[in-house]
Amino acid sequence: EPEVTQTPSHQVTQMGQEVILRCVPISNHLYFYWYRQILGQKVEFLVSFYNNEISEKSEIFDDQFSVERPDGSNFTLKIRSTKLEDSAMYFCASVGTSGANVLTFGAGSRLTVL
């Protein structure tokens, strides 16, 4: 069964460092998302991406965050200067145009900022 692949599974970084989280969505999917889950809290929407541009972003997705699809397969989330409060699980998801609008999630990337 097709799946969304995320790397790294866990990254530890120092505050102020740049981090890039990578995602390979399902190949025929057209809509891509990043969600964040701080430990013990609910899953929060960060950004959606369609047709090579951001279609919507939440208030969490400030200037420190950026997304891109550099090569037509990878979908990356960059945090320019990490803060302690960026420590969370980051989930990538994708959905196609057929079916029941079901988001398929990756296994997540755990980011720990020290």
Added chain:
Amino acid sequence: AQTVTQSQPEMSVQEAETVTLSCTYDTSESDYYLFWYKQPPSRQMILVIRQEAYKQQNATENRFSVNFQKAAKSFSLKISDSQLGDAAMYFCAYRSARNNNDMRFGAGTRLTVKP
């Protein structure tokens, strides 16, 4: 804005018994999708079941079924014959049919299964 409420932070069930997890949502839209996702300790988000709002029939997937009450904006999940592997966080989610970006999650219910 659409909101999703899960009023039970924690639930427990005896193995082989049945448990129901509650979810309510608030929306002004008539066409939308509802989902239950399971998040085991690995923290991966796994789709359990989905319901299209235009369908009156309640969705079922093996031991999992929903009670969808559109007028009451309620979407509960029933797990029958609970198994140890069902222990996880369960998140209810709402997604607009009009806006592909609009998917909201509830705060989650932690389900414990007792042997």
